């Protein structure tokens with residue numbers, strides 16, 4: 001076994017504390033990754049606090065992992081020692097269902113194995129995530145990070161980047177499309193940069209005025225502060241596509257009203273409580289409401305190349321692991337510009 005150290009939640013009510021544990025020795029197709037950086041996704045907070053009811057403890061969160069290959073199993077062909085690699089939200093799937101076969105492994109019909117707080121498919125234990133110094137992952141679930149993207153900036157692409165890239169591609173964001181991004185946090189700011197690169201006309205819908213200048217600097221064409229209720233009238237029927245990245249409880253019906261006829265609102269944000277949805281806010285203009293989860297391994301690799309080609313990277317604040325609990329509090333106050341990334345060399 002490989003000795004690992006990191007930060008873990010021991011229960012839903014306790015802060016993250018230093019934690020020692022073991023990783024499996026590499027199997028034939030496994031890659032051992034020396035973790036350099038791990039992003040803090042709001043999902044880590046939902047999970048550490050068991051807000052979705054599926055958490056297993058002790059839990060080492062983290063699914064925005066960037067590092068360097070330090071060893072490979074004997075049959076690994078995709079990666080070599082020294083390669084820059086990443087790991088996102090899942091580390092395995094059934095590999096034979098119709099979704100796995102058509103590169104939709106994020107929607108594995110048997111359920112994929114999440115990077116942390118998930119039972120290994122062979123029953124060997126529970127997965128532990130990237131707030132740690134080393135991880136062992138099957139090569140099929142490892143991403144190659146283009147050398148032009150610094151590892152600390154690559155980390156947030158593995159969840160925040162792909163979670164916005166996938167729906168923007170699926171719902172054809174591009175020239176002639178009016179796209180709105182709800183919430184300018186870790187996910188939202190990647191959505192702005194990617195949608196702008198795709199050629200869409202992009203509006204940020206934010207719940208305060210504080211991020212106006214940043215939104216425009218990221219390339220957004222318009223910024224709307226939703227605190228003023230009048231904006232829901234002024235922008236009624238405006239957008240072809242709205243991506244909701246908000247982590248908190250909101251009135252979704254207000255936002256449906258901003259969709260044009262046949263427009264689609266896609267939720268990627270996953271607050272603890274369900275939304276109350278009025279059918280009228282959808283049926284009157286034949287609007288659609290959809291959801292989207294991360295992206296496939298293949299699409300994540302494509303997204304990494306897209307970001308390298310378009311010079312797209314997240315805005316990050318690098319922190320020491322010892323300050324992770326304070327960072328969580330700042331994320332909850334929407335006080336992160338725009339992703340915390342933990343430097344594992346400080347473990």
Ligand code: NAP
Pocket residue numbers: 040041042043044046159160163182183184185186187188205206207208211245246247248249250267268269270271292293294331332334336338
């Ligand atoms: P984040 O950085 O905390 O961003 C969330 C944003 O939501 C905030 O920056 C804020 O934007 C807005 N917001 C927060 N509280 C609000 C409130 N009370 N009213 C209105 N807006 C509010 O979080 P994140 O890491 O981007 O994650 C966002 C959500 O996506 C989380 O629920 C997370 O679990 C989920 N997620 C889903 C997937 C998926 O595959 N579907 C993947 C990753 C994460 P403004 O300040 O601009 O208003």
Ligand code: ZN
Pocket residue numbers: 041042043044063089159160
């Ligand atoms: Zn995430």
